[in-house]
Amino acid sequence: MTLQLIPGEITPLFAGVMVCCSFLTSALTAAMGLGGGTALLAVMGLGMPVSSLMPVHGMVQLGSNLSRTLIQRVYVVWPLVLWFLLGSAVGIALGAPVAAVIPDSAARIALGLFILWSVLRKRGDAKPLNRTFFVIGGGISSLGTMIVGATGPMVAGLISSQGLKKQPLIATHATCMVLQHGLKILAFGLMGFAWAAWLPLLVAMIASGAFGTWLGSRMLDNLPEKLFRVTFRLTMLLLSAQLIWQGARSWVG
Secondary structure, three states: OOOOOOOOOOOHHHHHHHHHHHHHHHHHHHHHOOOHHHHHHHHHOOOOOHHHHHHHHHHHHHHHHHHHHHHOHHHOOHHHHHHHHHHHHHHHHHHHHHOOOOOHHHHHHHHHHHHHHHHHOOOOOOOOOOHHHHHHHHHHHHHHHOOOOOOHHHHHHHHHOOOOOHHHHHHHHHHHHHHHHHHHHHHHHHOOOOOHHHHHHHHHHHHHHHHHHHHHHHHHHOOOHHHHHHHHHHHHHHHHHHHHHHHHHHHHO
């Protein structure tokens, strides 16, 4: 039996595009905190079958966020991560069967509205850790990731409510996404997804993503805190608008 480097569902050219985009979007996420996962999902959706899109995207994002977590591990705020994990486990368990019945358009609009609220709400001093807030947020975002795939902006909004500086925010966000994508991959595996056909391409995309993460992390270290916060909020606004627009267009179309 010969090893098939590229799955039959996609072309060699598109496979190359996916590897390059994995590098670029990982660099974007490492430097700005979010945006890369959503951008990569949009590109992958242009040439991949829907049945494979969510599992493959989840595995690539697991690799990208894992490399980001390892590079920035000293900044991770672990109490936030642990409470997020508790909610995520429940959300994934509920999301696996529910994903098939919730309209994609409604899920996108809901996620977009949550992101808008997290960005535009009045901000005061950072509040003490609210465990219930993070458990519920982890559950809702993990339910969403089974449906729309890229819930990084929602998780970022959840974490940014604590008023963290740029490195702790990025590192904690990456760690939460590692756990969420890991649980999602486990769920898809239990549902019977055939990982073997995609393995060579996944290795190439994760490797290019790791290099992009390294480059983006170097950019983050040199980015002024004020500029980071402005860019971060602007990126979240654009992504929320994109989600709401996609959901509304699908709803009426």
